[in-house]
Amino acid sequence: MMGASREALEAARERLDALADNTRVDPSALASDLAAVTALLDRETALRRVLTDPAQPGQGKADLVGRLLGDQVGGEAVDLVSGMVRSRWSASRDLVDAVEQLADTADMIAADRGGSLDSVEDELFRFGRIVATSPQLRAALSGKDTAAAAVAARTELARSLLRGRADAVTERLVVRLVERPRGRSLDAGIEALSTLAAARRGRSVAVVTSAVPLGDRQRQRLGDALSRIYGREIQLNLDVDPGVLGGITVRIGDEVIHGTIADRLDEVNRRMAG
Known part of the structure; x- marks a missing residue:
């Protein structure tokens, strides 16, 4: 997402978190409602263009959301989406992506509440x-x-x-x-x-691939080292692949840290081929 859409999504996340603080709100039901809104906006191209048109007044777009969704989904979902359409979006598709992400986040909140x-x-x-x-x-x-x-x-x-x-x-x-x-x-x-x-x-995910399973101490040391590097807690998702021939590869988002024998052999082969 471009700058305007990122800001709009962050604002929507904050509103969702505020709703989640209210124990009377059912996050599972909210997730289902937001998923239904996602499907509607994904299907109705003209509608999402109207709802993200910067030339249209925000209150008018919010009123339209209320008329369309008021009898279809719960009040919390209507309020969230109404707030979202008041924001500026870089692309109409970003609104759909954002509503979908809020639906998934609401389900995560439900899981968090349930332990x-x-x-x-x-x-x-x-x-x-x-x-x-x-x-x-x-x-x-x-x-x-x-x-x-x-x-x-x-x-x-x-x-x-x-x-x-x-x-x-x-x-x-x-x-x-x-x-x-x-x-x-x-x-x-x-x-x-x-x-x-x-x-x-509040964590990031590191996908760790190793030739053999890591021991408890190795996992702890790796997790601590990555947390120090990135300045936040890192969740390790471990995968075993004998093809790496030893060492480990760590992937966090788009960043990959190579540390396997196979990687080093590949580098040697590339240099020899060059």
Whole structure:
């Protein structure tokens, strides 16, 4: 997102956090309502253009949201979206992305309240690794057929894989992603959800790949070192890949720290080829 959209999203996050402080607000219901708004805005291109048109008065756009959504979703969702359309957005698509992110965040809040956020974070990571290593499963969950029957089949497959094996929040998040990927790959979508879960806990996610499982002391030392480097708590998601031949690779967002024998061999080969 560009500057204006980033500021608008941050303001919306603050309003969502304020709502979350009220124990009378059901974050799961709010997540469901915001997901429904996401689907509407994603489908109705003309509507989202009107709602992000800087030439239109903010109050007028908020009133339109109230008329359209007042009987469809709860008051908290209407208030959040009304506040969002008063803000300036760099692109109309950014509004949809922001509402979707708030929906996912509301579900994270529900998990946090229920004491299961750690489990949700871990389950999302593990499910992502399963998908990444199973092309057939990824294809089954990521089909491009948008016919209702095909979408229903994919979402039911996701539910059957997670039902009874994962937290209800994890199931809802993954099913929504499978149902409405909105141009994202399944891998990228799950990774974004994992990052959002970590951010809810004030942490960043480091995906650590090693040739053999790391011991408790190694994990503690690595986590402490990364926290010192980045100035915040770092959640380690561990993956084992014998192909790295030793050492570790750490990926935090778009930054990759290489420290494997395979990486060094690749560097030697590149220099020899040059």
